[in-house]
Amino acid sequence: MAARSLLCGKAVDGPYRILTVDDEVSVNLSLQFVFPKSHYEVVCVASGAAALANLEANSKPYDVIIIDQRMPNLTGVELVEAIRERGIPGEIIILSAHLTSEARQAYARLGVNTVFPKPFEVEQLRSTVDRLVGRGGE
Numbered sequence: 001m002a003a004r005s006l007l008c009g010k011a012v013d014g015p016y017r018i019l020t021v022d023d024e025v026s027v028n029l030s031l032q033f034v035f036p037k038s039h040y041e042v043v044c045v046a047s048g049a050a051a052l053a054n055l056e057a058n059s060k061p062y063d064v065i066i067i068d069q070r071m072p073n074l075t076g077v078e079l080v081e082a083i084r085e086r087g088i089p090g091e092i093i094i095l096s097a098h099l100t101s102e103a104r105q106a107y108a109r110l111g112v113n114t115v116f117p118k119p120f121e122v123e124q125l126r127s128t129v130d131r132l133v134g135r136g137g138e
Contacts, residue, residue, distance in 0.1 A: 015041045021051040022068040048074025069096035077106045091132040
């Protein structure tokens with residue numbers, strides 16, 4: 001059983017869970033090092049289809065889902081739409097080097113207000129995730 005930890009003033013059983021969805025292996029790999037293992041469990045997948053399969057198969061939800069916009073077969077917008085349709089919980093953050101105004105509007109319509117351009121500032125992303133999970137159970 002996971003040890004109790006304290007993050008952002010909130011006691012939790014074990015680490016916060018993050019799912020990263022990016023077809024660039026280097027981005028997924030770097031995100032594993034951004035978040036300390038003492039507070040975060042980071043799971044990485046390389047496609048929207050793999051993300052949906054993972055989200056549907058897991059009985060324990062993710063606290064944060066970090067999604068790339070441009071991926072083969074399923075864009076970030078399409079993935080967020082599928083997540084919302086299925087009622088899957090979790091805060092969503094978009095990371096993208098290729099974000100059109102149409103995609104920004106779609107994310108806003110879907111309730112995703114946290115978007116970071118690539119390359120992103122590690123400290124800003126970490127701070128945002130800390131804020132989102134700290135607010136998540138309040």
